[in-house]
Structure formats: C-alpha cells, structure tokens
Amino acid sequence: MTLQIQSHQEHAPQELPQVLVLEPPNVFKAYEKQFLEKFQFLKAWESEIPTEQFLTTHARSIRALLCSDWTPITADVLRLLPSLRVIVTSSAGLNHIDLSECRRGGISVANVGTVFSEDVADMAVGLLIDVLRRITAANRYVKAGLWPIKGDFPLGSKLGGKRIGIVGLGSIGLEVAKRLEAFSCSISYTSRKKKPSISFPFYTNACELAANCDILIICCALTNETRHMINKEVLSALGREGIVVNIARGAIVDEKELVRCLEQGEIAGAGLDVFENEPNVPTELLVLDNIVLSPHCSVLTEESFRDMFELISGNLEAFFSNKSLLSPVFDE
Amino acid sequence: MTLQIQSHQEHAPQELPQVLVLEPPNVFKAYEKQFLEKFQFLKAWESEIPTEQFLTTHARSIRALLCSDWTPITADVLRLLPSLRVIVTSSAGLNHIDLSECRRGGISVANVGTVFSEDVADMAVGLLIDVLRRITAANRYVKAGLWPIKGDFPLGSKLGGKRIGIVGLGSIGLEVAKRLEAFSCSISYTSRKKKPSISFPFYTNACELAANCDILIICCALTNETRHMINKEVLSALGREGIVVNIARGAIVDEKELVRCLEQGEIAGAGLDVFENEPNVPTELLVLDNIVLSPHCSVLTEESFRDMFELISGNLEAFFSNKSLLSPVFDE
Structure with a gap:
C-alpha cells in the first residue's frame, strides 16, 4: 500500500x-x-x-x-x-x-x-410520500408552534392502493416500481415501446397512462420526443386528484402548464426535483402549499x-x- | 337503497x-x-x-x-x-x-x-427518506431562493444498504420492514421475544440492536416495560451517524436525552411524529436542522x-x- x-x-x-x-x-x-x-x-x-x-x-x-x-x-x-x-x-x-x-x-x-438509479428512485418515493402525507407542511406546522393552537393536522392521502403511472421504464423507473409495489401500489407505464419481459400494464402514450392512474412519476430521458411530453392534455387526463413527481428533467414537463394546473387546482399536487430553467424556479411555485420542491439533488448522496x-x-x-x-x- | x-x-x-x-x-x-x-x-x-x-x-x-x-x-x-x-x-x-x-x-x-399499520409504516419511511435526503430542508432552500445564490445543495445519505433496526416487530414493524427491504436495506429487530416465523436477525434488547444498525425505527407499544426504553445508553450505542425515527409513542424515547444527543451531534438526526407531552414539542427541537417533525399525524389519512x-x-x-x-x- x-x-x-x-x-x-x-x-x-x-x-x-x-x-x-x-x-x-x-x-x-x-x-x-x-x-x-x-x-x-x-x-x-x-x-x-x-x-x-x-x-x-x-x-x-x-x-x-x-x-x-x-x-x-x-x-x-x-x-x-x-x-x-x-x-x-x-x-x-x-x-x-x-x-x-x-x-x-x-x-x-x-x-x-x-x-444514480437507486438514489433517484428513493427521492421519487420520498417526494411522493411527502406530497401525499404533507410531511414538509407538517414540519412547518410543528416548527411554527401551530399544533397546540390549531390542533390536529389535516388528513393526508394514503399511498397504498394508488395507481402509479411510470413515464419511462428504464433503470430508474424499474427501481421506482420495485419500491412502490412494496407499498401496495399498482404500477403501469409508458415507454418508447412495450417491454416484453415486464408484466405491468403498458400504455402507448403519456395521455392514456395519465387517464388510468392517480400519480405520474417522470423517469424518462429528455429527448426531442419527450420535450414537453407532459403537456396540458396529459395533466388534464390525470385530473384534479392527480399528482406529478418529476425527478428526470424539467423540460419533459410543460412547466408553464404545470404551474397553471397547480394554481387552479386542476391537479392536486407535485413533487419536483427538476425544472426547465435551473437553478431558476417559477416564482408561482414558491408560494403554493401543495408542492414539494428540491434543487435537482436526487443524485446527491x-x-x-x-x-x-x-x-x-x-x-x-x-x-x-x-x-x-x-x-x-x-x-x- | x-x-x-x-x-x-x-x-x-x-x-x-x-x-x-x-x-x-x-x-x-x-x-x-x-x-x-x-x-x-x-x-x-x-x-x-x-x-x-x-x-x-x-x-x-x-x-x-x-x-x-x-x-x-x-x-x-x-x-x-x-x-x-x-x-x-x-x-x-x-x-x-x-x-x-x-x-x-x-x-x-x-x-x-x-x-393504521400501512399508513404509519408509510410515514416512517417518508420521515426516514426525508431525514436522509433532507427533503424538507431542500424545499426550504428552494423556496427561500437560495439555489441560484448558493448553488448545489449539500450531499445527503443513501437509503440503500443502511442497516435498519426495528424496535417492536408487530403489524406496523412488519409493514416497515417490507417497505425498506424494497430499498435494499438490511433489517434486524428487537421484540419481547424472538419470532420463530421471521428470518430477520433478532437482538434481545434495544441497546444491542442499536449497536448493530444505522437507523432505529420505533414501532412498539407504550407499556411500563417500553417507557424510556430508548435511553442514553441506546442512543450512544446507535452512535454519531445514527438516525432515530419514532412513529409509535413519544414516551418510549427519553425525550430529554434525545434532544441532548441531537443538539450535541451524538446522533445524526431524527424523524419524529410523536412526543412525550403532545401537542407540546421541546423548543430545542424547533430550531434544529437535522430533524423532521410531524404532529402525530401518521394515522391521519x-x-x-x-x-x-x-x-x-x-x-x-x-x-x-x-x-x-x-x-x-x-x-x-
């Protein structure tokens, strides 16, 4: 040595x-x-x-x-x-x-x-639980001293039983699926093409996937084909109870449209580690309560x-x- | 009808x-x-x-x-x-x-x-990922506008490979174990007695368990035997890199000792949904950065x-x- x-x-x-x-x-x-x-x-x-x-x-x-x-x-x-x-x-x-x-x-x-696949998948699950169970908001509530004054925290939403749609079932998407199956979620996915070795239901595009799930988790690469793939139509198919988690690349989502949907309650919430114009985050997102934001740190361990x-x-x-x-x- | x-x-x-x-x-x-x-x-x-x-x-x-x-x-x-x-x-x-x-x-x-078992287990995992990957702190960082100014967020710690010690392997503890196995964690436990049907390594008490793991997750009932079971000795056995997650009852942990260990860096962090004197939370905890607090809401879905x-x-x-x-x- x-x-x-x-x-x-x-x-x-x-x-x-x-x-x-x-x-x-x-x-x-x-x-x-x-x-x-x-x-x-x-x-x-x-x-x-x-x-x-x-x-x-x-x-x-x-x-x-x-x-x-x-x-x-x-x-x-x-x-x-x-x-x-x-x-x-x-x-x-x-x-x-x-x-x-x-x-x-x-x-x-x-x-x-x-x-990075495991760390990124961990972050996706962490952001999702945080949004559903409002952990960041709960922490704020306790630290602001509101618990003794206002009493019980509002009800969250249970992860078990949720229909998870994975956009891009590569190594990160598969790690996300493996984790969320252990929480009794049901998994389906969209990808460039159906993967013969995978038994999860496959949808040919993000819109069909969104129409059949509660939560979209974006795990695909950013390419010319995937840029702004999560657009108004997809978010609208996901619906008012829907949640978006993005740990892939900001530009896969039409960020302006996402902000509008979050502001107007057209989807329920989001967990975002990535943004279109990093390190700048749309100022509208900074004041919303139904989202959790992190600074592209899903790989930082x-x-x-x-x-x-x-x-x-x-x-x-x-x-x-x-x-x-x-x-x-x-x-x- | x-x-x-x-x-x-x-x-x-x-x-x-x-x-x-x-x-x-x-x-x-x-x-x-x-x-x-x-x-x-x-x-x-x-x-x-x-x-x-x-x-x-x-x-x-x-x-x-x-x-x-x-x-x-x-x-x-x-x-x-x-x-x-x-x-x-x-x-x-x-x-x-x-x-x-x-x-x-x-x-x-x-x-x-x-x-409640599944919801409580989900919360335990959510708090743990939050502490390891600093999600709540990351959200604060982004919302305070620090990302463009200070650049990259500090490195977190990877969940995969961590040695998880479950204190009390009842229905909640088993649900926690099932979830964390999917993250490639290794599981061991302590309980009133060894469970013959369970293959996870068993330790006869919390102190031995703590000495052999990175993270303690408290899942047992509060009884005369478990009150202040997680004491100075156990926390010291867990060590400076150790993390405590408590979603059971506050009084199972000697809260004063936990606060002291967190303040003095004798353990690395904590995710706490329960406290000894709810809804009052020790004021020292409100200012610490290495913890995530929630107001006994692990069952609230x-x-x-x-x-x-x-x-x-x-x-x-x-x-x-x-x-x-x-x-x-x-x-x-």
Whole structure:
C-alpha cells in the first residue's frame, strides 16, 4: 500500500494522462484530490483566456473530456477538438451532448450508467410520500408552534392502493416500481415501446397512462420526443386528484402548464426535483402549499458520489489503456 | 337503497343504542353524520355539568364507550360506570386504558387493530427518506431562493444498504420492514421475544440492536416495560451517524436525552411524529436542522379514517347485537 502511494506521488502531473474539463462537475470538486492522483486536468474554467481560444490552443493534445450535464457539448465545441476521442459525463442523462456529432466523429461517450438509479428512485418515493402525507407542511406546522393552537393536522392521502403511472421504464423507473409495489401500489407505464419481459400494464402514450392512474412519476430521458411530453392534455387526463413527481428533467414537463394546473387546482399536487430553467424556479411555485420542491439533488448522496468517482476514473483509465469503456453509451 | 335510508330516518335517535363519548375522537368529528345514523351518543364534553356528575347521572344506562388515545380511561372513570361492558377506542395503542381493571370488571375492549399499520409504516419511511435526503430542508432552500445564490445543495445519505433496526416487530414493524427491504436495506429487530416465523436477525434488547444498525425505527407499544426504553445508553450505542425515527409513542424515547444527543451531534438526526407531552414539542427541537417533525399525524389519512369508521361502527354493532367484537383486545 505504501509502495503504491509512493508510485502515485512519483508521477509528475505532466506525465499523467490529460483530461479536459470545461466546467467542474460536482464529483470533480468532491474528489479532486483523488482525481489528481490519476489524471492531469486542463481546467478551461480557471483560464483567463476565452474558452474557444483555450480549446484552440490545446486542440491537438486533447483526447479526453470530462463534463457534467450542465455543460453543453455542442457540434461547435466538438469542431474545436479534432483529436477528441472520448467524452465522460458525470450524468446519466445525455441531452447536453450532441450524440450524432459524436458518432459521426468517432468519439466514444460514457455516462455514469445506473450509479444514480437507486438514489433517484428513493427521492421519487420520498417526494411522493411527502406530497401525499404533507410531511414538509407538517414540519412547518410543528416548527411554527401551530399544533397546540390549531390542533390536529389535516388528513393526508394514503399511498397504498394508488395507481402509479411510470413515464419511462428504464433503470430508474424499474427501481421506482420495485419500491412502490412494496407499498401496495399498482404500477403501469409508458415507454418508447412495450417491454416484453415486464408484466405491468403498458400504455402507448403519456395521455392514456395519465387517464388510468392517480400519480405520474417522470423517469424518462429528455429527448426531442419527450420535450414537453407532459403537456396540458396529459395533466388534464390525470385530473384534479392527480399528482406529478418529476425527478428526470424539467423540460419533459410543460412547466408553464404545470404551474397553471397547480394554481387552479386542476391537479392536486407535485413533487419536483427538476425544472426547465435551473437553478431558476417559477416564482408561482414558491408560494403554493401543495408542492414539494428540491434543487435537482436526487443524485446527491455521498455514496453515489463515491461510486461515480470510481466509475468515471475507471472509464478514463480504460480509455487511456485502450480497453473497453465500463459504461459506454454507444455499442462498441 | 331508498328504503334503507328511510328505515334509518324512521329511527328516532332515542331508539338507537346508546354510546358514551367523553371527548370526541377525530373520526367522530369526521364521520359524525354517519355515526348518528347508527347510534345515540351521550356527549360528556358538550355537557355543562362536570364530567364526574355527568357520568354518575347516566351511570346505570351506559353499556358502551367510544374513546380515543388522548382520553385516559382510568380505574376512577370505570368505577363510575358499573354497567359498562365495552370500550371501543379509535387507536391501535391501548396505553390510555386501564386494561387490568377492564379485565377484572368483565369489560371488553376493541381497538382499531391494524387499520393504521400501512399508513404509519408509510410515514416512517417518508420521515426516514426525508431525514436522509433532507427533503424538507431542500424545499426550504428552494423556496427561500437560495439555489441560484448558493448553488448545489449539500450531499445527503443513501437509503440503500443502511442497516435498519426495528424496535417492536408487530403489524406496523412488519409493514416497515417490507417497505425498506424494497430499498435494499438490511433489517434486524428487537421484540419481547424472538419470532420463530421471521428470518430477520433478532437482538434481545434495544441497546444491542442499536449497536448493530444505522437507523432505529420505533414501532412498539407504550407499556411500563417500553417507557424510556430508548435511553442514553441506546442512543450512544446507535452512535454519531445514527438516525432515530419514532412513529409509535413519544414516551418510549427519553425525550430529554434525545434532544441532548441531537443538539450535541451524538446522533445524526431524527424523524419524529410523536412526543412525550403532545401537542407540546421541546423548543430545542424547533430550531434544529437535522430533524423532521410531524404532529402525530401518521394515522391521519382519508382512507384510514373511512376504514376506522367502519371498524368502530362494526364493533359497536356487534356488541349491541350480542356478536363477537371484530377487533377484540382480549381473547373472547
């Protein structure tokens, strides 16, 4: 062990493989020391010269890029990096990367796979119980000293028996389903296509799903097809007793329409971890009582960060030693 | 159906069987109209004469009593009611009733059995996720507009893999275990005695259990044996990373000691639906950030109330027609 540490320390940073970072992902900040033992980072965000010039300067040497989901990797960025061969993103979602341009340019992409799926599913269930049983409001009630004055807290709604509609039955959706079955909920779903191995009822679109359930949980990826998929028609099909939980991406929901439905009581409540224009949240939502909001933190646990650090490092190490990526997005 | 309603209406209230109520349970308030179709109520709390005199006046006729868990049915009360033959309580807990005196006097007791178990278990899981993933604090963060200013929310802690210790593996404890297994938690428990049909590891007391788990969930009844069972020693065995969730009765935990441990960081957090001196909550708890408080509302759902109304009515109807109680506390 001592030997190993010495061997790490003996590497001068300039001998370590070089990775470009435009803006530091959270995991980079949390595990910077550990990352620096393995890689040398070109930190575009610390440079005083404009990003484009920074990229042009280093263009020839940059073969690997680490990014998070809030750094768009557009065709324009890719054009500046002709030697780029791998992008590792600290997200499960890929909507910030121009994937067709990557394919065309022979650039491999690795995401963090299912590292977050359990945490995100836990958060979905936590937000849902919170909305149904008004835990956040109850906490406010007690802390404001209202219990001795106003007496019993209003009745909540029971989770057991609720009809849950999962929008997008990927790894997160399946984890949500597994959890909510243990609460005696019934599960149905919509997805690009019916999954032959799954016995939950399938609906061909979100609107039909919404018409047949009490609660919609959004678990799909943001793509051109899913943008604003949860629109006025879907929310109206869900109805006045309906609840929306979104732990996927804000833009899958037509946020203006959601705000209107919540304000006018056209749906009953919402638990939202994601928003269309983060970190900005529509001000109308800040004053509503029938919603619970969290700041896109469904993936933020110490355990996920450790797993994510290991997976990102593993992907970069695999790339630099000409091995297969651990969590490739394209078939290799 | 019309005939049935007419038949109800034809009953003059004084012909309906008589039930004493000292203070109205919540369910009585919520379902008063439906109760009044079936029974005639002697409402002690509405009378201007003192309760003792009220009871003495009606002593001979009172055979049935409906109460909730915040009305103590002591030996003194029972002595005033020599004709009493049944007590129906709108609670699962029985610590407010002098059960030995009831047995001695040949008074049957019915509680609401397991009507609440699922709701209480849901609340336990909701409080736990809230504490681990800081949902209530996250909601405060977003609503206070801190997200755009301060950026990412602090890391939470992952539920999956946590070692859950259930104190009291009755119907609520079993429902909690079923739910948390679906989150990939490991379960162990303590109970008056080991349950032969259960495969979860058993510890003979709360202290040993606490030493072997990350999270204690209190699910047992309040009795002389369990009062202040979760004391300084148990909390210290749970340790600095430990979390306590209490959805049972406040007095099972030594509240002063719990407050001290939370203030001094000797445990990591708590989710509390119950308190020693409800509706009063220790003021120290109101300012702590590592806890989530709710006002004894784990049973308060519309669905539970409907089920509870039906079970209470059913018990009273059974009594008045000389049938077996639906949910007797003593073997009959």
